[in-house]
Amino acid sequence: xxxxxxxxxxxxxxxxxxxxxxxxxxxxxxxxxxxxxxxxxxxxxxxxxxxxxxxxxxxxxxxxxxxxxxxxxxxxxxxxxxxxxxxxxxxxxxxxxxxxxxxxxxxxxxxxxxxxxxxxxxx
Amino acid sequence: xxxxxxxxxxxxxxxxxxxxxxxxxxxxxxxxxxxxxxxxxxxxxxxxxxxxxxxxxxxxxxxxxxxxxxxxxxxxxxxxxxxxxxxxxxxxxxxxxxxxxxxxxxxxxxxxxxxxxxxxxxxxxxxxxxxxxxxxxxxxxxxxxxxxxxxxxxxxxxxxxxxxxxxxxxxxxxxxxxxxxxxxxxxxxxxxxxxxxxxxxxxxxxxxxxxxxxxxxxxxxxxxxxxxxxxxx
Numbered sequence: 001x002x003x004x005x006x007x008x009x010x011x012x013x014x015x016x017x018x019x020x021x022x023x024x025x026x027x028x029x030x031x032x033x034x035x036x037x038x039x040x041x042x043x044x045x046x047x048x049x050x051x052x053x054x055x056x057x058x059x060x061x062x063x064x065x066x067x068x069x070x071x072x073x074x075x076x077x078x079x080x081x082x083x084x085x086x087x088x089x090x091x092x093x094x095x096x097x098x099x100x101x102x103x104x105x106x107x108x109x110x111x112x113x114x115x116x117x118x119x120x121x122x123x
Numbered sequence: 124x125x126x127x128x129x130x131x132x133x134x135x136x137x138x139x140x141x142x143x144x145x146x147x148x149x150x151x152x153x154x155x156x157x158x159x160x161x162x163x164x165x166x167x168x169x170x171x172x173x174x175x176x177x178x179x180x181x182x183x184x185x186x187x188x189x190x191x192x193x194x195x196x197x198x199x200x201x202x203x204x205x206x207x208x209x210x211x212x213x214x215x216x217x218x219x220x221x222x223x224x225x226x227x228x229x230x231x232x233x234x235x236x237x238x239x240x241x242x243x244x245x246x247x248x249x250x251x252x253x254x255x256x257x258x259x260x261x262x263x264x265x266x267x268x269x270x271x272x273x274x275x276x277x278x279x280x281x282x283x284x285x286x287x288x289x290x291x292x293x294x295x296x297x298x299x300x301x302x303x304x305x306x307x308x309x310x311x312x313x314x315x316x317x318x319x320x321x322x323x324x325x326x327x328x329x330x331x332x333x334x335x336x337x338x339x340x341x342x343x344x345x346x347x348x349x350x351x352x353x354x355x356x
Contacts, residue, residue, distance in 0.1 A: 027338060038314060042181065070192075101197035
């Protein structure tokens with residue numbers, strides 16, 4: 001057994017023990033979101049990879065009707081940061097539709113995005 | 124070959140784990156306040172870092188949403204929230220943690236705020252072995268009343284010693300251990316440890332969160348596992 005696999009098994013055993021005590025659920029589709037965000041948080045050059053992973057995960061979630069909370073908003077926010085207000089607003093609206101709890105934040109983001117596109121239109 | 128070993132290990136431990144869980148401790152928390160509030164959403168704010176490791180909060184950010192969402196709550200987009208707080212002049216986690224949760228409600232429309240404090244986040248390397256350990260405090264406060272609805276503490280340790288895997292050659296074993304320790308030190312397994320801590324915090328029986336509205340199959344039906352009322356002495 002190689003050195004790496006020893007460590008891997010230790011992690012797996014720990015995970016299995018813990019998941020036996022807590023239900024490992026799949027209420028939503030998360031894809032590689034966590035790892036992609038982790039990599040982006042450590043290294044801003046990973047932004048494109050993070051964005052693509054969000055897109056992939058959201059698409060998989062759409063197919064199963066299991067889009068995870070916040071993912072659409074996170075993708076929308078990336079678009080907003082890049083100046084693409086139209087796509088951002090579409091995503092914020094979809095988040096709000098799926099998760100009514102997000103309404104206050106999404107309306108605030110949509111207003112902010114509308115402000116952005118107005119500024120760009122008049123400049 | 125490795126796959127089979129992993130699978131066997133998983134099954135063996137799941138059986139062991141399941142038995143171990145059957146004898147879990149009786150109630151230690153009173154969920155009365157939580158139940159009467161009945162929140163639907165959780166706003167996670169950037170973690171307060173009491174550890175010596177500077178990038179800890181950013182790394183933590185990527186692992187907090189999933190376990191609490193899976194319990195059935197709407198968790199606000201963690202990274203977007205962090206950026207918005209920065210724009211609102213609340214970039215410093217200490218400042219956010221000292222702000223009343225009620226003040227965050229008009230900004231985000233949240234029912235509750237989850238504050239996490241990183242107490243420990245470190246990897247210690249001692250020649251042939253290395254230990255990575257994390258410890259987090261979780262506090263859930265109401266945006267309505269500012270009251271603490273739930274709190275938890277998770278401490279996890281990972282030590283990748285190659286116990287039970289002797290090659291029969293003492294020198295080879297020592298070298299293997301040193302390599303594992305060096306790998307661990309160079310790229311510590313913070314991510315899986317943090318995921319485990321968060322999963323336990325959110326979902327462990329008797330100490331985690333009750334199921335939320337996005338888990339309709341069990342929502343409000345787990346009163347025995349997450350009971351209201353003071354625990355019996």
